[in-house]
Amino acid sequence: MSDKCNCFTETLERVKSHLTEQGKVPDGATEVSFRWQGQTHMLSNGEYAPVNPKVEFKFRAPKKGGGHARNMTKSDISILATHCCYCGRKYKKDGE
């Protein structure tokens, strides 16, 4: 039994056929491309989901002389999923 799953690849293929069958992508269209939005490219050898949940955060920073910055500081961070969200399989990290 393989310890890997192709859930993300298979789901993307299903979405692709579904949208094509439904005519959302018209016959004869060229350069059709499907990809997970926000796909992360991992440099590590560990196994990861291609897409991970993102936490967006923002705040108004305090200024040295008192008061607060006029503009909000915004940022976001991706949190690595530990399990496949489709089949529930646990991802293996480096050295595991």
Ligand SMILES: [Zn+2]
């Ligand atoms: Zn899976």
